[in-house]
Amino acid sequence: xxxxxxxxxxxxxxxxxxxxxxxxxxxxxxxxxxxxxxxxxxxxxxxxxxxxxxxxxxxxxxxxxxxxxxxxxxxxxxxxxxxxxxxxxxxxxxxxxxxxxxxxxxxxxxxxxxxxxxxxxxxxxxxxxxxxxxxxxxxxxxxxxxxxxxxxxxxxxxxxxxxxxxxxxxxxxxxxxxxxxxxxxxxxxxxxxxxxxxxxxxxxxxxxxxxxxxxxxxxxxxxxxxxxxxxxxxxxxxxxxxxxxxxxxxxxxxxxxxxxxxxxxxxxxxxxxxxxxxxxxxxxxxxxxxxxxxxxxxxxxxxxxxxxxxxxxxxxxxxxxx
Amino acid sequence: xxxxxxxxxxxxxxxxxxxxxxxxxxxxxxxxxxxxxxxxxxxxxxxxxxxxxxxxxxxxxxxxxxxxxxxxxxxxxxxxxxxxxxxxxxxxxxxxxxxxxxxxxxxxxxxxxxxxxxxxxxxxxxxxxxxxxxxxxxxxxxxxxxxxxxxxxxxxxxxxxxxxxxxxxxxxxxxxxxxxxxxxxxxxxxxxxxxxxxxxxxxxxxxxxxxxxxxxxxxxxxxxxxxxxxxxxxxxxxxxxxxxxxxxxxxxxxxxxxxxxxx
Numbered sequence: 001x002x003x004x005x006x007x008x009x010x011x012x013x014x015x016x017x018x019x020x021x022x023x024x025x026x027x028x029x030x031x032x033x034x035x036x037x038x039x040x041x042x043x044x045x046x047x048x049x050x051x052x053x054x055x056x057x058x059x060x061x062x063x064x065x066x067x068x069x070x071x072x073x074x075x076x077x078x079x080x081x082x083x084x085x086x087x088x089x090x091x092x093x094x095x096x097x098x099x100x101x102x103x104x105x106x107x108x109x110x111x112x113x114x115x116x117x118x119x120x121x122x123x124x125x126x127x128x129x130x131x132x133x134x135x136x137x138x139x140x141x142x143x144x145x146x147x148x149x150x151x152x153x154x155x156x157x158x159x160x161x162x163x164x165x166x167x168x169x170x171x172x173x174x175x176x177x178x179x180x181x182x183x184x185x186x187x188x189x190x191x192x193x194x195x196x197x198x199x200x201x202x203x204x205x206x207x208x209x210x211x212x213x214x215x216x217x218x219x220x221x222x223x224x225x226x227x228x229x230x231x232x233x234x235x236x237x238x239x240x241x242x243x244x245x246x247x248x249x250x251x252x253x254x255x256x257x258x259x260x261x262x263x264x265x266x267x268x269x270x271x272x273x274x275x276x277x278x279x280x281x282x283x284x285x286x287x288x289x290x291x292x293x294x295x296x297x298x299x300x301x302x303x304x305x306x307x308x309x310x311x312x313x314x315x316x317x318x319x320x321x322x
Numbered sequence: 323x324x325x326x327x328x329x330x331x332x333x334x335x336x337x338x339x340x341x342x343x344x345x346x347x348x349x350x351x352x353x354x355x356x357x358x359x360x361x362x363x364x365x366x367x368x369x370x371x372x373x374x375x376x377x378x379x380x381x382x383x384x385x386x387x388x389x390x391x392x393x394x395x396x397x398x399x400x401x402x403x404x405x406x407x408x409x410x411x412x413x414x415x416x417x418x419x420x421x422x423x424x425x426x427x428x429x430x431x432x433x434x435x436x437x438x439x440x441x442x443x444x445x446x447x448x449x450x451x452x453x454x455x456x457x458x459x460x461x462x463x464x465x466x467x468x469x470x471x472x473x474x475x476x477x478x479x480x481x482x483x484x485x486x487x488x489x490x491x492x493x494x495x496x497x498x499x500x501x502x503x504x505x506x507x508x509x510x511x512x513x514x515x516x517x518x519x520x521x522x523x524x525x526x527x528x529x530x531x532x533x534x535x536x537x538x539x540x541x542x543x544x545x546x547x548x549x550x551x552x553x554x555x556x557x558x559x560x561x562x563x564x565x566x567x568x569x570x571x572x573x574x575x576x577x578x579x580x581x582x583x584x585x
């Protein structure tokens with residue numbers, strides 16, 4: 001069963017003094033996320049990621065379209081007890097301590113009184129806040145608030161977790177811990193939908209990614225497929241202090257660093273290049289195909305529409321879904 | 323969502339609102355109130371011209387009313403709008419909490435705060451009474467009724483502040499609420515004016531007189547200060563009126579908030 005089915009969800013706002021000008025925040029969005037999947041929603045700031053999440057959370061109302069979450073209409077009150085949400089740069093009641101806040105959210109989420117305290121302590125330990133559990137949140141740093149945000153999102157053991165920029169404001173250690181937490185959620189069979197503009201996080205965590213830009217979904221693809229394709233080029237690294245003339249003739253782009261040369265050349269020239277190295281008696285270090293990266297896919301999707309037509313042709317040749 | 327769950331959620335939200343008010347030192351107003359009342363009681367005790375009780379009841383109850391109205395307006399206008407601005411609302415509404423439950427919970431939390439505040443102030447008033455009169459009398463029971471009416475006023479003021487803040491800026495909401503409190507305190511005069519005015523003006527004055535909250539009917543301070551009784555009929559009528567008026571204002575706030583996009 002699909003965990004999330006977004007069916008032409010659209011949002012526009014009326015702006016200007018007389019509220020007559022329409023500003024499109026999200027063009028009709030159609031997207032399906034399967035259960036147990038970790039899905040990354042990528043896009044630059046202002047692309048429409050947060051708007052999509054707010055629509056799914058019922059914080060803003062769609063201009064058109066709808067969505068089904070865990071098989072129920074997104075407006076169905078039962079949905080809310082099965083989802084967790086971490087907003088971007090979360091703010092919490094700063095008169096409460098982390099423990100009190102989680103207890104309050106546990107009450108609102110319907111976590112049974114029996115065992116609620118234990119669950120709160122477990123979550124505090126999971127995000128590394130056991131030592132600061134009694135401190136009022138007004139004394140917390142941004143990174144600590146982000147941890148509280150993660151704890152409250154998974155407190156009631158939801159089936160589906162929405163995270164809006166979960167790594168935002170975290171130091172390298174904190175980011176690693178969040179990555180581990182998302183991996184753990186995947187391991188527990190949860191569906192995770194998270195937005196980010198940090199591609200390395202998406203590449204490390206996601207089964208699939210979607211790229212959104214200017215309110216429009218530009219493409220969706222499986223990370224494994226996007227990063228497994230070769231670009232028809234190979235990278236050869238060998239020991240030398242200058243680039244052999246024979247290699248330049250094969251169309252190689254070479255770079256010298258110290259006693260090593262790094263050369264990238266068309267795949268079909270691979271044998272000829274190895275022959276040149278043998279002839280020149282140069283020591284080969286490695287030969288690897290040049291793989292596509294998520295960054296290339298992302299940048300390609302962010303290009304203007306005309307450039308994208310070329311990109312789509314290229315993708316259909318490689319068999320990547322859009 | 324079942325009604326038991328609904329009641330519990332409203333209760334949790336109300337308690338959190340009360341806790342927030344207490345921790346944000348709202349009850350510190352009691353210190354100013356205590357100082358004011360102690361000073362007045364000592365001063366009146368010195369003068370001693372047989373109007374000590376009248377002065378203490380008048381001053382004490384007026385202070386209870388004004389302190390409470392100021393709290394009701396300034397917290398009431400931020401009850402929901404502050405949560406939207408600070409985005410604390412996002413993690414609440416992404417849980418199984420209906421928007422109306424949130425608004426009602428916040429309203430009850432603030433009125434609960436005001437009830438506790440009024441109870442503590444009431445203790446102060448009675449202590450001042452004891453200080454100047456050296457004993458309690460039967461007619462002091464009516465002071466309790468006056469305090470109850472003051473709480474009913476707070477219900478309406480809170481509801482109005484909540485209603486105005488649901489579609490205007492906090493500053494404008496404060497101005498609207500305070501203006502209605504002032505006009506509502508003169509509601510009986512307005513009704514009298516409407517009765518003697520003819521034509522369209524009369525219709526208009528009657529409409530306004532019955533639309534604004536009738537705070538003057540809820541003000542029996544002068545009456546009880548003179549030791550006069552308050553009729554059971556008035557207590558019943560005022561209770562029903564205040565509950566209905568505040569319920570309507572909260573419902574208006576809910577209706578607006580239900581459709582609001584939380585940007």
